[in-house]
Amino acid sequence: MISLNQVVKRYPGGYEALKQVSLEIAAGEMVCVTGPSGAGKSTLLKLLAAVEKPTSGSVIVSGQNVARLRPRAIPYFRRVFGLIFQDQKLLFDRSVFDNVALPLQIQGYEPREAAKRVRAALDKVGLLARDKAYPIALSGGEQQRLCIARAIVHRPAILIADEPTGNLDAEYAAELGTLFRSFHRVGVTVIVATHDEQLAARLQPRHVRLAGGVVTEAAS
Amino acid sequence: MKAWLAHHLRAFKGTWLRFGRAPFATLFNIVVIGIALALPVALYTFIYNVQSWAQHLPADPQITLFLTRDASRTDVADIERRLKQRADVKKAVYVSRDQALEELKRSTGLTDVLQGLEQNPLPDAFVVEAKDATAAALEPLRGELAQWPKVERAQLDSVWAKRLEAVLRTARIGVFALATLLAFALVAVTFNTIRLQILTQRADIEVAQLFGATDAFIRRPFLYDGAFLGALGGLAGCGLVAATLVLLNRELAPLSDLYGVLVGVRPVAWPDLLAVLALATLLGWLGAWLSVGRHLASGVTR
Numbered sequence: 001m002i003s004l005n006q007v008v009k010r011y012p013g014g015y016e017a018l019k020q021v022s023l024e025i026a027a028g029e030m031v032c033v034t035g036p037s038g039a040g041k042s043t044l045l046k047l048l049a050a051v052e053k054p055t056s057g058s059v060i061v062s063g064q065n066v067a068r069l070r071p072r073a074i075p076y077f078r079r080v081f082g083l084i085f086q087d088q089k090l091l092f093d094r095s096v097f098d099n100v101a102l103p104l105q106i107q108g109y110e111p112r113e114a115a116k117r118v119r120a121a122l123d124k125v126g127l128l129a130r131d132k133a134y135p136i137a138l139s140g141g142e143q144q145r146l147c148i149a150r151a152i153v154h155r156p157a158i159l160i161a162d163e164p165t166g167n168l169d170a171e172y173a174a175e176l177g178t179l180f181r182s183f184h185r186v187g188v189t190v191i192v193a194t195h196d197e198q199l200a201a202r203l204q205p206r207h208v209r210l211a212g213g214v215v216t217e218a219a220s
Numbered sequence: 221m222k223a224w225l226a227h228h229l230r231a232f233k234g235t236w237l238r239f240g241r242a243p244f245a246t247l248f249n250i251v252v253i254g255i256a257l258a259l260p261v262a263l264y265t266f267i268y269n270v271q272s273w274a275q276h277l278p279a280d281p282q283i284t285l286f287l288t289r290d291a292s293r294t295d296v297a298d299i300e301r302r303l304k305q306r307a308d309v310k311k312a313v314y315v316s317r318d319q320a321l322e323e324l325k326r327s328t329g330l331t332d333v334l335q336g337l338e339q340n341p342l343p344d345a346f347v348v349e350a351k352d353a354t355a356a357a358l359e360p361l362r363g364e365l366a367q368w369p370k371v372e373r374a375q376l377d378s379v380w381a382k383r384l385e386a387v388l389r390t391a392r393i394g395v396f397a398l399a400t401l402l403a404f405a406l407v408a409v410t411f412n413t414i415r416l417q418i419l420t421q422r423a424d425i426e427v428a429q430l431f432g433a434t435d436a437f438i439r440r441p442f443l444y445d446g447a448f449l450g451a452l453g454g455l456a457g458c459g460l461v462a463a464t465l466v467l468l469n470r471e472l473a474p475l476s477d478l479y480g481v482l483v484g485v486r487p488v489a490w491p492d493l494l495a496v497l498a499l500a501t502l503l504g505w506l507g508a509w510l511s512v513g514r515h516l517a518s519g520v521t522r
Binding site (some may be wrong): 049051072075076077078079081085089091093103105106107108109110111147150154 | 222223224226227230423424426427428429430431432433434435439
């Protein structure tokens with residue numbers, strides 16, 4: 001489903017975040033990308049969702065080469081993914097409900113159908129009672145769960161999470177692991193970048209270790 | 221179709237929400253656009269009034285022959301006969317001095333003043349219409365008639381009307397040029413307003429793009445903002461001109477009473493006002509379109 005072939009990503013200024021990375025991820029797999037900061041984890045995830053383009057090499061997702069996507073096709077391509085960002089990217093001038101509804105609005109869901117799905121997603125992460133609250137009123141753990149609700153509301157085939165436990169205590173991290181496993185069980189391809197060894201252990205995923213822009217270990 | 225409607229409805233509501241959130245900034249923007257538009261609209265109104273007033277003037281050029289004060293009845297009859305004999309004269313109407321005085325009383329309302337006169341100061345006159353109404357033919361005819369005995373003066377009436385028309389034509393071109401310049405100003409104002417709007421909503425745009433929003437989706441709310449700004453600015457501009465007309469007409473009202481004729485400035489016709497509003501809306505939309513287009517072209521997530 002996802003195939004990276006000798007991918008190089010060089011940022012302006014000459015910094016090479018990824019050097020010759022090759023990787024295969026099958027549909028429905030649960031993959032954990034680990035490694036120290038600056039290893040290229042975030043870059044790898046950005047390449048998958050066409051947020052960045054590879055400098056060379058090919059990134060193929062569902063048969064489409066990300067590097068060759070026409071600009072007009074990119075928005076539709078991205079709808080396959082559910083994205084959870086390291087810096088969350090919640091919109092603080094919108095309610096919890098409206099934050100989660102955004103992906104559905106973008107994809108042109110009918111309002112009533114959208115509302116149903118938003119409530120289902122909020123229920124899944126245990127935030128249904130807080131749908132009218134604003135993100136600022138939520139705790140760190142709740143905010144993270146809100147991000148997850150937003151990422152899964154349109155039922156993406158691939159869920160990508162960048163450091164989802166970054167600023168959470170252990171208890172919330174455990175909760176998160178349970179959530180990710182439940183998505184994995186229903187057939188979603190889950191790719192998580194983390195340096196949280198506990199989370200990685202709990203997910204029981206296939207491990208991909210990155211260090212200095214190269215894959216050092218890709219055990220399953 | 222339903223989704224499309226929902227998109228537009230949301231954009232429409234969003235625009236009012238954003239306007240409501242920054243009422244002063246919005247108001248000032250509208251006033252700026254309004255003033256920019258009021259200028260050409262006011263000038264156009266002025267031209268429109270002068271023009272519609274000029275339309276009541278005789279369009280066909282006429283030559284008025286003023287006879288000398290000592291012209292007798294036989295002189296008048298003589299001149300009338302000679303005029304009727306000429307092949308290049310289409311029509312010649314005799315206006316006696318008494319008739320002219322009556323006419324003057326009727327059209328100006330200066331009855332009291334005129335009744336105070338000891339004698340009629342007006343001369344007898346002929347109004348002559350030529351067969352060939354071009355200026356090239358009229359001028360020699362006028363010259364010739366002026367040489368006749370007992371003719372004091374021959375005057376080509378419509379020349380100044382023609383001049384007025386030429387002046388108006390030039391003025392209209394001036395208004396058009398001014399309107400074009402101010403149209404650019406309107407686009408620039410909305411461009412900048414929307415640019416600021418975009419900057420404050422950078423995060424929203426980025427997130428929307430990451431979740432697969434098309435350029436059209438990003439653009440839509442801003443286009444609504446621009447179009448509304450333009451439309452409201454247009455309304456403000458027309459409102460400014462209308463208010464000015466009301467004030468002006470109030471000042472002119474005593475004049476009307478004094479002179480017994482209706483003096484007043486009329487507003488331009490409805491279709492013209494609607495055209496101004498439509499144009500303002502379109503220009504606002506265009507400014508927004510350019511603004512968002514520029515932002516999207518420089519986007520990081522592309």
